[in-house]
Amino acid sequence: ANLSLPALSVLLGFIDGFNPCAMWVLVFLISLMIGMKDRKRMWVLGTTFIIASGVVYYFFMAAWLNILLFIGFLFAVRLVIGLVAIGGGAYSIHDYYTNKDAECKVGDLSEKKKTMDKMRAVINKPSFIAAFFGIIALAAAVNMVELVCSAGIPAVFTQILNMADISTIGRYAYMALYILLYMIDDIVVFVIAMLTLQISGVTAKYTRATRLIGGILMVLIGVLMILKPEWLMFG
Numbered sequence: 001a002n003l004s005l006p007a008l009s010v011l012l013g014f015i016d017g018f019n020p021c022a023m024w025v026l027v028f029l030i031s032l033m034i035g036m037k038d039r040k041r042m043w044v045l046g047t048t049f050i051i052a053s054g055v056v057y058y059f060f061m062a063a064w065l066n067i068l069l070f071i072g073f074l075f076a077v078r079l080v081i082g083l084v085a086i087g088g089g090a091y092s093i094h095d096y097y098t099n100k101d102a103e104c105k106v107g108d109l110s111e112k113k114k115t116m117d118k119m120r121a122v123i124n125k126p127s128f129i130a131a132f133f134g135i136i137a138l139a140a141a142v143n144m145v146e147l148v149c150s151a152g153i154p155a156v157f158t159q160i161l162n163m164a165d166i167s168t169i170g171r172y173a174y175m176a177l178y179i180l181l182y183m184i185d186d187i188v189v190f191v192i193a194m195l196t197l198q199i200s201g202v203t204a205k206y207t208r209a210t211r212l213i214g215g216i217l218m219v220l221i222g223v224l225m226i227l228k229p230e231w232l233m234f235g
């Protein structure tokens with residue numbers, strides 16, 4: 001009872017972080033920056049992108065948590081989120097078997113090309129200030145797409161926090177822990193690329209594995225949320 005919620009925060013945040021819809025953007029961004037001569041600019045812009053992505057994701061989850069807290073502990077809400085968890089988990093399991101390359105299926109090629117063109121424009125801005133704020137806006141836009149690709153993991157996690165018998169500060173602290181693990185794979189990929197000046201994204205093998213594990217976990221959580229909610233009431 002004392003360790004399950006921290007462990008769940010770490011596990012779900014880590015699984016959510018292996019998201020192909022965000023990873024390809026980061027890898028492409030790194031590929032654009034590796035040719036730059038200004039190493040300080042590389043570090044600042046890349047770090048800003050990762051931090052801004054985490055902050056945007058955190059605020060989205062905080063807003064969703066406050067909506068759930070306002071609505072209260074209703075069976076209808078729990079039923080809907082439980083079904084979302086089961087549906088999202090089933091999709092992740094299906095994606096494991098059908099999407100061998102772990103590609104992002106949200107958005108078409110023309111939309112991805114627009115995103116790539118925007119990244120080039122931001123990185124090549126002569127003004128550092130313009131590039132700095134441009135990369136923040138880009139991170140916010142990318143994370144809106146990523147929320148679709150995450151298959152409901154943030155919604156399920158915030159519902160669990162809503163059900164838990166913990167303080168408001170505790171809920172926000174657990175969300176911060178979730179976001180930290182959510183960002184960890186991006187941080188590792190970025191730091192290695194900046195130190196070696198070589199691009200090394202997370203391989204499809206590991207991304208697909210997290211999709212399978214996450215899918216199974218989401219289905220189990222969804223079933224528990226509907227049939228045995230007391231098992232998810234930590235605190």
